[in-house]
Each structure stands twice: as structure tokens, then as C-alpha cells.
Amino acid sequence: MAIKDRLSGNEAVATAMRQINPDVMGAFPITPSTEIPQYFSSYVANGLVDTEFVAVESEHSAMSTCIAAEAAGARAITATSSCGMALMWELLYVASSFRLPVTMALVNRALTGPININNDHSDSMGARDSGWIQIYSETNQEAYDNFIQAMPIGENKSVRLPVMVCQDGFITSHAVENMELIEDEKVQEFVGEYEPENYLLKKENPLAVGPYGISAYYMEFKKQQAEAMKQAKKVILEVAEDFEKLTGRKYGFFEEFMMEDAETAVVIIGSSAGTGKAAVDLLRQQGKKAGLIKIRVFRPFPMEELAEALAHVKAVAVMDKAESFSAAGGPLFAETRSALYDLSERPKMINYVYGLGGRDITVEDFDSIYAELSQIAESGETGEVYRHIGQREADETQKAVTYKTYQLENNNWRWQSNGL
């Protein structure tokens, strides 16, 4: 029997961690993921887990600890956000190239410049090429479910890659929502034991990890990693299938919402997908054929599957909650558009960069986006491809989309009412 509860996203992930009872957690506090190691420390302090919690002096050392512990034969986890993950950067590559399935709870937050603690995806999107499997969550439930699936995916012998399970800072991490928890013993059974073939503390033979790899070998190791990422696609679906058997909750590379006959669609990642779905519901009530695809797995990127899902759509808006400063669009847009290249008939596509540094996006904003898509579908004219939504403009009438002004006004009000 599933356990009904209401937890914040951070608490949900910490609960999954408690149920898994990993060997080692190395973590350093950073908003908004700080609560995760805090909750976990209290589990340690009260004997609910017998994990060794290492309160390191930096995120760099947090990831170093996890890599070392995992190489030593232990299951290691961490949690971080934003600049914390940026400080781990070089070790992200180390973990994946060493083929060590470290599991990270990433609570997405904007990167500094200026410092900002709120949500966007610039941290994980920047790390998209670091060789980690990236799974994103819309809700607290998904953050919990994804974390429980992470280890069976990453530790699979044909994969052996680290996994980051992402959720949106504050929007889900600090928001209480209804959830269904799985019983502790069922989680443990699902996740299983970590049994690497070789590890530093193995009795039978020593292990040497982390060599200097000359050019004669380096390329081969990268090819191995690339193949492991391909294997991960298969394993992600297998694990999702097992998870569905356990919970009834279905997961794939992405969720298709009202896509069957959709003429316009939004492709999006994370919590805003829920807001987008609410907009789709309203549009459907008005008889408009709107749909939405929420990307769950960004690494490996489900290219063929996504192309197939979008093939019949007339106009697509890809929503990026991260800038990549390519002067041509965000990272999700680049990959989605590339995925569609081989289709004989391609939908018209535009890109919206939205929600940076916690800028809110509402149902009404999605309404405007779908209206814009309908126009593009009808006229066949895409207009400006690379767009931003939600920022103030000197001349609001010049915007590609009539952005609901009330939100700007209300944002102004929000700043005042939050002592900002």
C-alpha cells in the first residue's frame, strides 16, 4: 500500500535517501538544496540510517568524497545547487569518466552573475556535456520517484554512469505537495545492493583508478562512455517499467500531454510543465488542439523518440529555462531542433528562453505562447526564432508576444512585498 503524505521536494528526496540508506553522503550546504543534507543529518543523528555523512568543506570536496567512496566500493550520494555544482565541475567529468555511478540530487538554481538563489536550469544545462545522466522532475512526486530509479539505472553494469536527479529550486524543493511514498523495504528491494566488480577495498585484487591516459587511449575511453550513454537509454526504460510495476506510475524519456492530435506544442523541462499543462487543459476546453511534451531525460537525449512525437505537429515552441548565449537559442531548443532535422516534413519551431533567476511563468503566459504558435501554424511564418519571455522591455509593444502586463505589475508588487 502506498503511503500518502505531503512533503516538500527537498523532504521527498531526503526521504528517498533515507529509504535507500546509502553508504556515504558527502555534501556542503547551498540554497536551495541545503535542506537535503540537513534532513539527512537528522536521520543519521537519530539512527534512521547508518550512512556515513561527511560534512565536507566545499562542494568540490563533496564530489571528491563521493567519487572516492564509490571507487572504494560504497554507494555515495550528494545534493547541491548552482554555484555548488559549478565548483564540482571538473569532478563531474571525473565521476563519469571513471564510470562511477554517484547519485546527485540537484536542486536547480541560477548561476551567479548577479547572485540569485532562485530557479532556472543554467547549472545542470551547463553540465549537460559532463557525461552524467540527467533526469528532471516536474513535481515532488517525480523528484522522489526519479531518485529511487537513479541507482538501478546508473549502477547497471552496461551503464556505470553517474546520475543527477534535478528538481526546480524553491518551486518544488520548498513547496509542500501531496505525494505517495513507497514502503521502505520495497524501496530497498527495488534499489538493491551496490555490487561493483572491482573496487579499491576489494580483497582479491587491488584496483588502480584515475590514470594518465595518453592520446593512444583517451579516444577509446570516450567512445566507451558514449556507448554507455546509449546503453543508458535502454536501461532507463527497463527501470521505468519495473517502477511502474511497483507503483503504477509510468515514466519514459518524456511525457506526452495531449499530443495525439496536437497541432501546436510546447517542449519544456521541469515544474513549469505543470503550468503549461493547465494552459493546455483550458485550450482543449475551447477546442484548440494544443499539446505539451515534458522532457524527463535530457541525458541521454531521446532524439528519435522526440522527433517521432513531434512529427505531426504544425508549430512547436521549445522552452529553455537557461541561456546558452549562443545568440541563436537555448540548449533544449538546439537539441530539439536538431532531433527534427531528419523528418521529411518538419514543424515550424521557435524558442523561448523563460524563467531565468526565478522569473515566474503563468498559465496566461502559456496562453500567449500557444496563441503565437497557432498564428505561426496558420501563416507558416515563423518570425523571430530566438525569443525571451517575461523580461521588461522599453517598448512593450515591440514584443513578439503580448506578454500579460499584469504579471509584470504583479511582479513589481511581489518584489515590494518580499522585502526585496
Add this chain to the structure above:
Amino acid sequence: MKKAAEINEHTPWQELTPGAEIYEPATSKLVNTGDWRTMTPVFLKDKCKQCLLCVPFCPDSSIPVQDGKRGEFDFMHCKGCGICYKVCPFGAIQFKREEK
């Protein structure tokens, strides 16, 4: 999985150890660093008093000790630095130009 001795610059990616791990001890013994030498130490057994002072100073672990006595240099690994010849108090090690 392949052993280090079987791995070389022709090994395809499918056969390399995953994550560049090596599961055996001290595989560097396979490497011939002896051919780096331009100068070579010569062990004069008769002059040696078996004080063993040369042993810990060898950067290449190339002075084997057995039953309290040092043996001939491990010329597969000795790089010919000459430290041993300098620390020997009894002139039992000569340092000569390598003849190839």
C-alpha cells in the same frame, strides 16, 4: 577482461578496461625504463659490504634485496641516475657511460 600485459596502443575500445581501471598490482614492471639510461651503475660485488645504504635511495626500486643482501641491479627499470654510486661509502658501485 584484458590484462595490462595484453593492452596496447592497438587494443580496440571494446576490449579496454572500463573507466581506465587496472585490476592488477604493479603493472609498471612491464615497462622497460632501463633504456632511458645513458650512464649505468656497475655493482662491484667484491667491494660491497652489504650495508644496503644504496637501497632506499634508489628512485626506481631497482636494487633488489634478498636474505639481507643486495643483488645485481634491475636493469630493466634502472634509469641510471647515479644516486647509488654517490651514497655508497665503499666504492662498490661504479658509474659508467652506458654501452649500447
Add this chain to the structure above:
Amino acid sequence: MAYNFKKEMEKPERLAGGHRLCAGCGASVAVRGVLRALEPEDRAVVTNATSCLEVSTYLYPYTAYEDSYIHSAFENAAATCGGVETAYRVLKKRGKINENFKFITFGGDGGTYDIGLQSLSGAMERGHDMVYVCYDNEAYMNTGIQRSSATPRFADATTTPVGTRSYGKVQNKKNLTEIVAAHHIPYAAQTTFIGNFKDLHEKAHKAIYTEGPCFLNILSPCPRGWRYNMEDLAEICRLAVDTCVWPLYEIEEGTWKLTYEPKKKIPVEEFLKKQGRFKHMFAKGNEWMIEEAQQYVDDQWEQLLATCQK
């Protein structure tokens, strides 16, 4: 246990030949010396900061270590060692392993005095049961002899080159052993290669077999960076010690103790003149450099004597 030199020399090697360190390198001498202090029945996991030592002792597929080994980055060797040690504790607690392991890290002065200092401090403060060994060769040798905070004043390094307006490095060497000792760890010591390695061996043995975080700082000359004849390793070390440029001491549970006092303290220039990196100090008109170097060593030595007599 008294130091039985012959017996120690008979122990099986834990660092194999065939590594790619330079001929005459001090780093491998340090590693051999430390690993020799392990009891044969104990196993070890060796951690390494990115360094000359690392790129030379585990060049795929050739590891020079008999024991397990991990290197992951430059500035995180202490955290990495702490991570392995943590895994050991938890796997032991959970009954997954039974063997005894010791945890030893090697970092150069770059990875220890400079970029890895935070990680070192963190690991020492957290109290992992490990030994951090700095093989100090007084510059970033792996990247080509750039100055570090361990480089002594006046040394000619590639980022403190001697020139018409430069006399080499401006700053004195950082006293890392003292900084580490300020973490109030159970054991910290300085040593180098002299005589029959008794000093190094005993310190390494204490460090390995004292519970908690321990630290060894080993002066490990680099013939290329210091520009001396590579066969002169022993002499260079002897001079460093007898000039009191590199005093040998230990701090055990807060008690400072000199482990070697030169019978006759010899002038610093004896140490300097053997090395090309100090050559400019002997040019006409630069006598003040030698005087100041001597003055600095004298001051440091006096301070150390006072600390040890307390």
C-alpha cells in the same frame, strides 16, 4: 620498536620500477620510504594529487603500485583519501569487508601548499584516519618549474625568473607544517632522505599507525627544477638539514620535538651554491641575498628551537 634497517630493506617493494619519473627523482624515493613503513600484513589505498608522481606512476595501463590507488584531480587529494577512508569505515561497519587498510595520500607542494590546501585543511579538521604526505620539491615541477608558495625566496623559477629587475622569488617559503599542526592533529612531522632513512621511516610509521589524521612533509629534491647533478640527491638533502634550511622535527599530540640537530650548523650558502636555481645569488654585488637568506634561516631556526624547548 627499534628501527631494523636491514629488515626494512628486505620488505617487498610497494612501489614498482617501470614508472616514468625522471631519473634521480626525489618523489619516488619519498613514496618508497613511506610505503615501506606499512606492516606487510596491512593493505593500503594510495591517493594521489595530480602531479609529476601521478602522471608517472599510473600511466594507463601501468600502475607502479602494489596497492589500490586512486587519483582524481589536483586540488582534492585529501578529500579523496577521506572519501575512501569513509567508505572503509562504513563497509566495515556493515560487514562487507574484513581486511585492514591504511590510507595514504601523496601530493606535491602545488597540490598541498597551494591549490589543495583547502581540501587538506578540511580533511585534517574532520579527522579522517589517514596520512597526508606532501613531497615538497619547492615548485610546480609537473607544469615546468613555476613558483609555488613552497618555493624559497630568491629561487629562479619560471614564473619568478631572474631578470634585470628581478632576483627570483620575492617571498619566503610558507611554513605548511606549522599550518597543518595548527589543526591540532595527533601527528605532524617534517623529514627528508638522510643516512639510513631512520628519521623518515619512524615518522612514516608513526603517521600511519597513529589513529586520526597525520601529516608528513618530505623535502624531495628535484634535480631538474633545482638544477643540481642528479646523483647528488643524498648530499643535497644532507645540506638542507645541516644548514637548517629544512629542520627535522615532529609534533606529537601538540608537543614539538626536534628529531635532528646538526652538530655544527653550516652556512646556508653551502646548500645554495650546489643548485642552479640560486646561481644568481653568487654573482658579484648580490652578497646581500645570501646574507638575507642566512638571516631568514637563522631566525626560523631560533624560533623552532624556542618552540621545541617549551
Add this chain to the structure above:
Amino acid sequence: MEKNTVEIRWHGRGGQGAKTACLLLADVAFSSGKHVQGFPEYGPERMGAPITAYNRITDKRCTVHSNIYTPDYVIVVDETLLGSVDVTSGLKEDGAIIVNSEKEPAELRRMLGGFKGKVCSIDARRISEETIGRNMPNTPMLAAAVKISKVVEQEQFIRDMESSLRHKFAAKPQVISGNMEALKKSMEEVKVG
């Protein structure tokens, strides 16, 4: 948005417990079988700075993850905010505002710049001091919110609170009774104008 969605906005100052009250309301609504969201809005707020928190309470799961701009109810935990924050911004006319104040609703209405919906006042400070023994406006504000918004059935709310307090403060029975009294008193005393 689902028709039976109730959206609530809380105004308070850092450290006063508006966030806690918001999460408590989510708790009690959850206990009564509702789908809930309770989320504070985060900036680098410190003690004393104005803060906002939100609740969405629905029968079916609400997927919207944006802030709330047109709430059904606004709850002001600190009366002094009325001067500095436009607390009725976006508040629906058929909704209500509940203010922690000893003032009469009519007097509060004059301070609210033309808001036409219900104005309620509750002297949470006095009630908490009388029942719990110190100024803890949370509990009375929560009770007033439940009474006015009817997001939870009152009797059940009282029962749920009692059991949750019993669970939380098993070792401190006096805390339980004080809080329970505060709840009841608040429900009786909240003034609607």
C-alpha cells in the same frame, strides 16, 4: 484552473511564522483529503523583512507551479504590513482578507484602499498570549483562515489539529491544550465585516 481551487496568500514578516502557518494549512487540508500546495516565496529575506507564502487547495491535483496573483483569500499575520505592502493586490472581490489586528473590520477596511470584499479581523496576538502564553499568532491565524475560507470542515479541522499536536508534543501536554484553546477561541472571535 479547476473551479474548486482555493488560492490563499499569506503576508508576514520573517521569523513570525507565516510560512509555518501556510505549511500547517497545507497539512490540515491534506489531512482532510485535499490536494495541497504550500510554498513560500524566497528571496534573501531576514528576520523582520516582509515575506509572502501561498496555498493552493484543490480536489484534484493542481499542476500549476506559478505564484498566486489573484488569490481568493489573503491572510496578514502582521498588521503593520498594511502600510507598506499592497496586501489586497489581485484579491478577488468575492474573497476575503483576514488581518491579525485588534481593530474592527470597518476600521481595517478604511486602511485597505477600496477593497470591496470581506474584511475580517482577529486579535491573534491577544488570543495566543491568553492561551499559549506568548505571542504566537500562527495558531489563531490558521484557525481564522480555516473558518473563513472553509477549505476544511471545522469539526474535522479541530480533530486533526488535536491529533497532530498530540503527536508532535506528546511530552508537553500543556502545549496541546493551549493551542487547542487558541484554535477554538480564534474561530469564535474572528470578526467579519
